[in-house]
Amino acid sequence: xxxxxxxxxxxxxxxxxxxxxxxxKVMVPCDDQRKSIGDPVVAIDPIGARDGDLVMWxxxxxxxxxxxxxxxxxxxxxxxxxxxIVDDIS
Amino acid sequence: xxxxxxxxxxxxxxxxDRLPSRAMLxxxxxxxxxxxxxxxxxxxxxxxxxxxxxxxEGTGARQVVLEDPSQPxxxxxxxVGVVDQVNQA
Numbered sequence: 001x002x003x004x005x006x007x008x009x010x011x012x013x014x015x016x017x018x019x020x021x022x023x024x025k026v027m028v029p030c031d032d033q034r035k036s037i038g039d040p041v042v043a044i045d046p047i048g049a050r051d052g053d054l055v056m057w058x059x060x061x062x063x064x065x066x067x068x069x070x071x072x073x074x075x076x077x078x079x080x081x082x083x084x085i086v087d088d089i090s
Numbered sequence: 091x092x093x094x095x096x097x098x099x100x101x102x103x104x105x106x107d108r109l110p111s112r113a114m115l116x117x118x119x120x121x122x123x124x125x126x127x128x129x130x131x132x133x134x135x136x137x138x139x140x141x142x143x144x145x146x147e148g149t150g151a152r153q154v155v156l157e158d159p160s161q162p163x164x165x166x167x168x169x170v171g172v173v174d175q176v177n178q179a
Contacts, residue, residue: 001114001128001165001166001167003129031127032098032116037126047104056100056102056129058165058166060166061148063164065108065164066108068107068108072160081164083105083106083164085103086100088100089098089099090098090099
């Protein structure tokens, strides 16, 4: 997983059926000092993060496993997903 | 797997219920192994300052961390060892 800061929300009415009802967020990957490290990414957000939140997210195939109804062998078209809102780094 | 240094502990209350209730640590690869830090699930009770072995593959991660590895888990990186010593030729 990586850190990122949520920068905004994406609204897409017309999308593939698997993504219906799923929130999409724009976020910028960052390090533990909140310093940007790379280009923005659009991620599925099942947690409900808000703009400015420091979140953790997962990429690649494991992103599809955040859905609570996702089986291990699923084919959700997702390559980035927010997995949690970070309270503290100590 | 890569060698990395544990920098800090990560605390998250609002997180995916698919993630295990285990410690999460922010690790930074040794320069030879990469530049980008990551959040790894702790499989070995490591702590800040430790030099650790980090495995970055989802299926293996489930084997290490979950009681039932057939359950989904949205994470890849797991700390699988605390390194005592590296001998370089």
